Amino acid sequence: MIVAGLRRPTSGHVEIDSVPVTEPYSSLGVMFQTDQLLEWLTVTDNILLQARIRRLPEGQARARAEVLLEEAGLSSFRQFFPRQLSGGMRQRVAICRTLLHDPRLLLMDEPFGALDALTRDRMLRFLQRTWLRRRATVLFVTHSVDEAVFLSDRVIVMSSEAGAIVDDVPVVLPRPRATLTRSQPAFGTAVARIMSYFENDDD
Amino acid sequence: MTEGSRRYGIASRKEGAARATVLGRWALPWLVILVVLVVWQAVVAIGHVPDFVLPSPTAVLHSIWYNQSELWSDTLTTGGETLAGLAISVAIAVPIAVGFSYSRLLETAVYPLVVASQAVPKLAIAPLFILWFGVGFQSKLLIAMLIAFFPTLVNTVAGLATVPPESVYLVRSMGASEWQIFVHVRMPYALPSFFAGVKVASTLAVIGALIGEFVGATSGLGYTLLEANANLQLDLVFACIVLLSVLGIALFYAIVLLERLVVPWASQRAEASR
Numbered sequence: 001m002i003v004a005g006l007r008r009p010t011s012g013h014v015e016i017d018s019v020p021v022t023e024p025y026s027s028l029g030v031m032f033q034t035d036q037l038l039e040w041l042t043v044t045d046n047i048l049l050q051a052r053i054r055r056l057p058e059g060q061a062r063a064r065a066e067v068l069l070e071e072a073g074l075s076s077f078r079q080f081f082p083r084q085l086s087g088g089m090r091q092r093v094a095i096c097r098t099l100l101h102d103p104r105l106l107l108m109d110e111p112f113g114a115l116d117a118l119t120r121d122r123m124l125r126f127l128q129r130t131w132l133r134r135r136a137t138v139l140f141v142t143h144s145v146d147e148a149v150f151l152s153d154r155v156i157v158m159s160s161e162a163g164a165i166v167d168d169v170p171v172v173l174p175r176p177r178a179t180l181t182r183s184q185p186a187f188g189t190a191v192a193r194i195m196s197y198f199e200n201d202d203d
Numbered sequence: 204m205t206e207g208s209r210r211y212g213i214a215s216r217k218e219g220a221a222r223a224t225v226l227g228r229w230a231l232p233w234l235v236i237l238v239v240l241v242v243w244q245a246v247v248a249i250g251h252v253p254d255f256v257l258p259s260p261t262a263v264l265h266s267i268w269y270n271q272s273e274l275w276s277d278t279l280t281t282g283g284e285t286l287a288g289l290a291i292s293v294a295i296a297v298p299i300a301v302g303f304s305y306s307r308l309l310e311t312a313v314y315p316l317v318v319a320s321q322a323v324p325k326l327a328i329a330p331l332f333i334l335w336f337g338v339g340f341q342s343k344l345l346i347a348m349l350i351a352f353f354p355t356l357v358n359t360v361a362g363l364a365t366v367p368p369e370s371v372y373l374v375r376s377m378g379a380s381e382w383q384i385f386v387h388v389r390m391p392y393a394l395p396s397f398f399a400g401v402k403v404a405s406t407l408a409v410i411g412a413l414i415g416e417f418v419g420a421t422s423g424l425g426y427t428l429l430e431a432n433a434n435l436q437l438d439l440v441f442a443c444i445v446l447l448s449v450l451g452i453a454l455f456y457a458i459v460l461l462e463r464l465v466v467p468w469a470s471q472r473a474e475a476s477r
Contacts, residue, residue: 004376005376006372006375006376023378024375024376028376030372030376032369032373034369036369036370036373038370038387038388038391039468049374049387050377052387053377053383054377081468
């Protein structure tokens with residue numbers, strides 16, 4: 001919220017490209033824990049909301065929405081309303097909306113937290129696929145260590161104490177990462193290192 | 204073919220038994236009304252009930268036909284007062300509701316006054332309005348407005364309060380202005396509640412216009428009803444009651460229709476949950 005420029009920090013400050021954040025960064029894409037689709041808009045219109053608010057040219061945005069929908073495997077659902085879709089599909093629509101204006105910075109706050117394990121795994125691969133094509137900076141908040149290691153180049157571990165950073169773990173694994181990546185030693189090492197900080201919470 | 208019947212057409216092919224259900228939904232209420240009317244007619248005929256105690260349905264129908272030109276102009280008068288009162292009440296209630304949703308201070312300051320204005324029985328201030336604004340159109344419109352205003356305000360305030368903060372954050376992260384946030388998020392979220400309020404307000408507006416006509420008027424269904432009652436012309440009294448009901452029902456369903464056009468997602472949701 002603070003990085004997105006939606007709330008002011010109680011102390012300290014945030015900079016993006018050395019510019020202090022006082023309002024939402026111009027090339028920003030935000031995803032929340034729930035998809036936040038507007039139920040009176042079709043899938044396409046929900047995605048185009050990004051363009052309409054930003055007053056981007058309609059034709060270009062429409063063409064781009066088509067491409068994204070194709071990538072998300074949702075082309076045949078473009079005229080559906082959100083309540084006609086499953087949770088995973090809704091979240092994919094939300095990703096398309098987030099990516100419509102090709103943002104340089106993506107902020108994702110546990111976007112897949114509400115999904116079941118298999119759908120979640122598909123979303124991770126989908127996100128990676130789209131990311132490989134665009135290479136934006138992604139700040140991804142999650143409670144899933146697996147998700148963190150699978151997606152990230154760098155995992156910053158925070159303790160339950162508000163705002164305290166306990167470690168900064170680099171993840172050196174080739175991309176694209178797939179299900180098999182999880183069996184590589186580097187994956188296990190990273191997971192173990194991160195998990196070690198939470199073991200002590202027991203006592 | 205209307206949008207609705209086409210939808211039902213598809214549904215009946217899909218579900219088979221749906222056609223019977225649809226028939227039931229439309230035909231059943233009319234059938235019940237018909238039975239009530241037949242029993243009423245029979246009781247009056249068999250019991251030899253005099254017209255000045257309880258006129259039969261056919262007598263009421265005859266009275267409507269016989270007095271059609273006078274009753275038509277009365278209906279237009281009362282309908283006009285109702286509609287104008289309702290329209291102005293909406294025009295006043297909505298900006299106040301929006302103001303409340305943006306300013307806690309405004310809400311704290313003005314809300315008690317609004318509630319107080321509702322606590323005053325309208326019947327008690329109706330004579331005052333007649334005194335101030337005359338026996339014509341204006342006083343009726345103001346009474347109708349005063350009654351109809353409250354439900355629209357309360358429901359619109361409630362609707363605006365249901366807007367999820369995350370949705371506002373979402374469009375704000377896109378760099379939306381307050382106006383864009385209102386148009387794209389707040390207003391659509393509040394519309395279903397707004398319409399619920401206007402539906403209640405529409406029936407109250409009819410009552411408001413009627414109160415005004417009872418207290419002092421020279422035309423209108425309420426005026427004719429009182430006069431007919433004094434002359435023991437009960438068939439005409441019932442004729443006025445029938446027309447008042449028709450007026451109220453027509454207004455109500457006109458708003459339902461408008462709602463379906465403006466917020467189709469809300470009525471679809473209601474139908475899906477049935």
